[in-house]
Amino acid sequence: MVNAYVPKTLEDCLKLLNEFDLKIVAGGTDVLIQNRAPSQLAIGYKKDVCYILQIEELKKIYEDDQYIYIGSAVSLEEIMDSMIVPEILRNTILEMASPAIRHTATLAGNIANASPAGDSLVTLYLLDAEIEIRSMNNLRRMKVSDFITGVRKIELAKDELISKIIIPKFEFDQAYFKKVGPRLSDAISKVAFAGAYIVEGKKIKDFRVSFGAVNVTVVRADELEQKIISRTVKDIKKMKETIVSWYEKAINPIDDQRSNKAYRKVVALNLLREFIENLNL
Amino acid sequence: MKDISQSINKVDNDEKISGKAKYVADIKMEGMLHALTLRATIAKGEIVEIIYPKLPEGYFVVDYKDIPGKNIVKVIFDDMPIFTTGKITYLHEPIALLIGPDKFLVNELLKQVKVTYKEEKPLFDWVDSVIHYEFKKGEGFKPKKGDIIIEKSYETSYQEQLYIETQGMIGYMEDNEKITLVGSIQCPYYVKNALVQALDVEDKLVRVIQATVGGAFGGKEEFPSLIACQLAVAVKKIKKPIRLIYEREEDILSTTKRHPSKTTLKALMRNDKIISLAVKVGLDGGANIGLSGVVLSRALIASSGAYTIDNLDVQGDVFRTNTVPNGAFRGFGAPQMMFAIEMFVDHVAKKIGKDPFKFRVEHLAKQGDYTSTMGLYRDPILLEDMINKAMEVSDYKTKRKLFDQKDSYKGIGMSIFFHGCGFTGSGEKNHIKAKVKLKKQGDSVEILIAAVDMGQGVKTSFRKLVAHILDIEIERVIFNNPDTDYVSDSGPTVASRTMMIVGGIVARCAKEMKERFSEENFIVEKVYEQPSYIEFDEATFTGDAYPAYSWGVNVVEVEVDPVTYQVKLHKTWSVYDVGKAIDERMVYGQADGGLAQGLAYGYLEVMNHKDGKIMQKNMTDYIIPTAMDMPPMETYLFDNPYAYGPYGAKGVGELSLVGGAPAVAKAIEQAIKRQVYKIPVTPEYIMELVNNGKD
Ligand SMILES: Cc1cc2nc3c(=O)[nH]c(=O)nc-3n(C[C@H](O)[C@H](O)[C@H](O)COP(=O)(O)OP(=O)(O)OC[C@H]3O[C@@H](n4cnc5c(N)ncnc54)[C@H](O)[C@@H]3O)c2cc1C
Numbered sequence: 001m002v003n004a005y006v007p008k009t010l011e012d013c014l015k016l017l018n019e020f021d022l023k024i025v026a027g028g029t030d031v032l033i034q035n036r037a038p039s040q041l042a043i044g045y046k047k048d049v050c051y052i053l054q055i056e057e058l059k060k061i062y063e064d065d066q067y068i069y070i071g072s073a074v075s076l077e078e079i080m081d082s083m084i085v086p087e088i089l090r091n092t093i094l095e096m097a098s099p100a101i102r103h104t105a106t107l108a109g110n111i112a113n114a115s116p117a118g119d120s121l122v123t124l125y126l127l128d129a130e131i132e133i134r135s136m137n138n139l140r141r142m143k144v145s146d147f148i149t150g151v152r153k154i155e156l157a158k159d160e161l162i163s164k165i166i167i168p169k170f171e172f173d174q175a176y177f178k179k180v181g182p183r184l185s186d187a188i189s190k191v192a193f194a195g196a197y198i199v200e201g202k203k204i205k206d207f208r209v210s211f212g213a214v215n216v217t218v219v220r221a222d223e224l225e226q227k228i229i230s231r232t233v234k235d236i237k238k239m240k241e242t243i244v245s246w247y248e249k250a251i252n253p254i255d256d257q258r259s260n261k262a263y264r265k266v267v268a269l270n271l272l273r274e275f276i277e278n279l280n281l
Numbered sequence: 282m283k284d285i286s287q288s289i290n291k292v293d294n295d296e297k298i299s300g301k302a303k304y305v306a307d308i309k310m311e312g313m314l315h316a317l318t319l320r321a322t323i324a325k326g327e328i329v330e331i332i333y334p335k336l337p338e339g340y341f342v343v344d345y346k347d348i349p350g351k352n353i354v355k356v357i358f359d360d361m362p363i364f365t366t367g368k369i370t371y372l373h374e375p376i377a378l379l380i381g382p383d384k385f386l387v388n389e390l391l392k393q394v395k396v397t398y399k400e401e402k403p404l405f406d407w408v409d410s411v412i413h414y415e416f417k418k419g420e421g422f423k424p425k426k427g428d429i430i431i432e433k434s435y436e437t438s439y440q441e442q443l444y445i446e447t448q449g450m451i452g453y454m455e456d457n458e459k460i461t462l463v464g465s466i467q468c469p470y471y472v473k474n475a476l477v478q479a480l481d482v483e484d485k486l487v488r489v490i491q492a493t494v495g496g497a498f499g500g501k502e503e504f505p506s507l508i509a510c511q512l513a514v515a516v517k518k519i520k521k522p523i524r525l526i527y528e529r530e531e532d533i534l535s536t537t538k539r540h541p542s543k544t545t546l547k548a549l550m551r552n553d554k555i556i557s558l559a560v561k562v563g564l565d566g567g568a569n570i571g572l573s574g575v576v577l578s579r580a581l582i583a584s585s586g587a588y589t590i591d592n593l594d595v596q597g598d599v600f601r602t603n604t605v606p607n608g609a610f611r612g613f614g615a616p617q618m619m620f621a622i623e624m625f626v627d628h629v630a631k632k633i634g635k636d637p638f639k640f641r642v643e644h645l646a647k648q649g650d651y652t653s654t655m656g657l658y659r660d661p662i663l664l665e666d667m668i669n670k671a672m673e674v675s676d677y678k679t680k681r682k683l684f685d686q687k688d689s690y691k692g693i694g695m696s697i698f699f700h701g702c703g704f705t706g707s708g709e710k711n712h713i714k715a716k717v718k719l720k721k722q723g724d725s726v727e728i729l730i731a732a733v734d735m736g737q738g739v740k741t742s743f744r745k746l747v748a749h750i751l752d753i754e755i756e757r758v759i760f761n762n763p764d765t766d767y768v769s770d771s772g773p774t775v776a777s778r779t780m781m782i783v784g785g786i787v788a789r790c791a792k793e794m795k796e797r798f799s800e801e802n803f804i805v806e807k808v809y810e811q812p813s814y815i816e817f818d819e820a821t822f823t824g825d826a827y828p829a830y831s832w833g834v835n836v837v838e839v840e841v842d843p844v845t846y847q848v849k850l851h852k853t854w855s856v857y858d859v860g861k862a863i864d865e866r867m868v869y870g871q872a873d874g875g876l877a878q879g880l881a882y883g884y885l886e887v888m889n890h891k892d893g894k895i896m897q898k899n900m901t902d903y904i905i906p907t908a909m910d911m912p913p914m915e916t917y918l919f920d921n922p923y924a925y926g927p928y929g930a931k932g933v934g935e936l937s938l939v940g941g942a943p944a945v946a947k948a949i950e951q952a953i954k955r956q957v958y959k960i961p962v963t964p965e966y967i968m969e970l971v972n973n974g975k976d
Contacts, residue, residue, distance in 0.1 A: 038317070038528055039306070041385050098907075180845045180964075183885060184909040188901060190964075191845075257896035263846075263965040270844045 022050040027105035072108035122212035132164040190259040193271040288866035305449035310522040315384040324403035324893035334393040340381035350481030358570040371568035403603035412599040416822035419592035422559035429550040435621035436959040439888035440539035446495025449526035452512040468773035475506035494735040499609035537608030540564040542617035557592035567606035580614030586622035588644035623943030656825030675854040694947025696940035701827030702932030703778040706817035715809040716769035719790035730771035750791035777932025788927035835944040846964035850912040860931030879941020
């Protein structure tokens with residue numbers, strides 16, 4: 001038997017995390033599956049748990065001049081319905097899971113779960129999203145892309161909690177997310193792609209692409225993006241295959257029961273091609 | 282009087298929607314124990330030793346040594362042991378049950394069991410033929426010098442039933458001797474007969490009751506008899522109520538699926554017609570034969586599809602491999618064969634430069650033609666009208682032309698098919714011998730048959746049928762879940778036979794009851810009477826393989842994404858001849874559900890094994906369609922009453938699955954301008970075809 005704590009305030013929660021070794025549970029849509037037990041038996045938690053969805057301070061979405069802040073206990077459904085959240089993120093969430101799962105799952109949960117196929121990560125990497133991390137004695141902030149270090153590996157101490165997701169405000173000319181799943185709802189991505197750009201004059205001022213499910217973590221390559229930025233749209237289109245070959249090296253998918261290496265790679269690169277072909281002045 | 286086809290609400294809507302319906306998992310009994318299954322962790326070998334942990338008081342192991350009767354699950358081909366005696370023939374084969382009052386503890390004990398094996402090299406290649414059938418029609422396949430011969434091979438893979446309710450049962454003892462099982466089953470008497478043999482007891486000491494069934498699709502035809510035997514043996518030993526419910530992964534990993542198939546077809550052409558067809562079918566039976574022979578024969582009989590070909594040379598094999606045993610699944614061999622033949626006729630037409638549609642119409646079966654087994658298509662065949670209807674409502678011709686354009690990624694495909702209704706050959710007469718009772722008691726009438734409502738609506742359609750004939754309110758007709766202590770053996774709920782065969786007998790009972798309706802209490806009892814003209818020789822595959830045929834046409838429109846190779850279904854149009862709908866909406870329900878399952882078989886549902894281990898072992902990895910994936914479906918029914926079915930009804934349940942795969946595969950072919958040779962046509966396969974395939 002395990003103990004379950006249900007703190008009502010952030011302060012209580014941080015105290016608990018400081019005092020005990022607890023598994024944080026938000027929507028539980030990953031945790032419960034990872035700890036499933038035969039039917040009719042209690043969930044197979046391996047240690048005491050801390051349910052965080054009752055903490056009011058973590059349930060807000062708000063903004064300032066530079067950022068949008070999403071509390072870590074806000075459900076995916078609420079994020080999807082919020083008009084201040086960037087459209088690309090809302091569209092990403094629409095492609096995740098099913099209405100029932102989105103009703104309870106959280107964005108922080110998707111981040112902390114650090115799955116190579118986590119859909120929101122693709123867009124969060126693209127948007128340079130950050131997270132705020134709290135513990136009883138500390139408050140820090142880091143990029144999502146630094147927080148996730150490998151498959152299910154994250155930079156989080158045992159007394160820490162993600163309190164917010166922080167999204168810098170950008171005005172892209174075009175930004176979209178595309179999920180390639182085995183079916184149209186309730187499915188794990190075989191490949192996911194996000195791209196965004198800004199054109200000024202005839203030149204690309206900002207160019208970003210990120211890929212999910214093709215490597216241990218989301219693939220976004222700053223150095224490659226820098227090589228593309230400042231070129232003209234025309235040039236970029238001309239050098240499409242060169243750009244594709246740059247990315248090819250970073251895309252290292254696996255074979256598994258859901259798809260295969262060759263498909264994932266070809267489709268990831270096709271999505272990049274399509275993105276480049278559709279760049280618009 | 283109202284037309285019987287006019288829809289009414291299903292009688293169990295309320296109890297199912299409200300959650301009141303009792304499934305096995307909802308049944309709790311005083312002192313009930315829980316059973317979990319100890320399973321093999323190798324695909325082939327011998328058990329050397331089993332070391333069980335020390336069992337606390339009240340905990341038990343039940344294995345083959347506890348079986349009083351024969352250690353065989355009585356199916357059609359009796360080769361499945363109830364518990365292994367030591368020989369392991371597939372991964373996850375059941376070894377024993379662990380049983381006790383606390384399921385958690387049972388599970389902990391299970392983890393502590395140590396089994397050591399002497400492993401042998403498992404066989405996965407299709408080389409060990411355990412059943413071989415062959416027959417010829419006309420002169421068989423006899424090419425002459427200079428004849429054109431076209432040969433192609435087709436493959437289909439596993440399909441999993443994925444009923445929402447996993448396999449489950451409860452067994453208990455009544456009066457210290459009678460063993461009763463309540464289960465999620467399709468065939469109460471299959472289970473009962475298996476129990477009698479396993480327990481070696483008199484018939485009356487075994488009772489089987491159907492609980493509400495949460496989906497079956499064939500998966501609860503023969504498989505539940507295995508669990509039932511295991512549980513009955515345990516109840517006999519422990520004398521307490523015991524429940525056994527499979528976990529989802531356990532269910533997927535260890536229960537029967539649709540047989541993977543490989544089919545090679547050879548056409549001998551003369552004057553642009555197929556003069557003769559050579560057919561060679563291989564099925565992967567898995568580790569036990571079970572029903573595989575029957576699945577094979579249904580596939581072979583369907584080998585010329587909805588077409589008449591005068592000369593046939595048909596052969597097929599069931600291969601034994603060290604993989605999970607395959608078994609019954611809606612369609613029963615026909616989906617594999619219909620995929621192969623439907624693709625083949627198009628491929629042949631293309632090869633000889635003929636319009637595939639015209640080519641197919643020229644070969645269509647007509648009333649009076651001989652079937653593949655030299656039976657006769659006695660009843661009218663409405664295929665031409667049905668095809669015209671399907672073309673008209675789908676705008677098939679225009680679209681076909683339009684989508685042929687070079688950079689179109691759209692496609693429209695049409696399948697034309699049939700399904701044989703009821704058991705193959707003289708199965709009904711010789712093996713099943715269905716019996717039916719209709720009982721009048723005061724104001725009400727009770728239907729006493731073994732047919733199971735697994736969601737398809739038998740409870741509604743049968744009450745409606747009887748009420749209609751007797752001209753009384755449906756509320757006065759009772760139909761409880763079958764209990765073998767009360768109902769007669771009207772046979773299994775399989776093979777699209779229930780309304781046509783059992784309903785036919787029930788209708789005869791009702792007609793007699795109507796004449797005597799003024800009498801207070803009485804029972805009318807009748808047995809199946811095979812139409813006298815039906816004769817089938819099982820040994821030589823000659824004669825009428827089915828008493829009647831249902832027919833169908835599916836048209837599917839798709840679009841393939843050229844960047845991701847994903848298939849999007851736009852719309853489907855279907856036309857079916859099921860004789861006469863006993864309830865239109867219920868037939869539409871079967872039409873939509875069956876087609877969804879058939880389409881998904883064709884483009885979506887991926888299942889394979891690696892070294893005998895099923896790779897897609899849960900709902901996350903085994904992808905069935907959601908409402909988002911399925912397009913609008915239009916369905917049209919053609920009345921074509923069959924003389925021996927009630928109000929003319931023929932088979933419905935399987936027909937709508939059979940044509941889905943070839944229709945979607947053909948639509949994809951047009952969209953990508955390549956030929957498809959296997960299903961499911963996944964994006965991965967499409968990518969391969971686009972990059973390497975031939976037009
Ligand atoms: C049917 C189904 C479909 C799904 N479909 C998709 C899909 O399409 N795409 C996709 O990406 N995912 C999908 N998922 C996975 C899952 O729903 C998401 O990853 C979801 O975002 C997890 O959120 P949660 O709140 O439920 O996390 P939980 O399960 O509660 O937690 C996940 C992990 O994050 C940790 N955690 C949670 N909150 C915090 C916090 N504030 N601080 C620190 N650590 C924290 C937990 O300890 C745990 O390790 C699906 C899951 C299911 C069951």
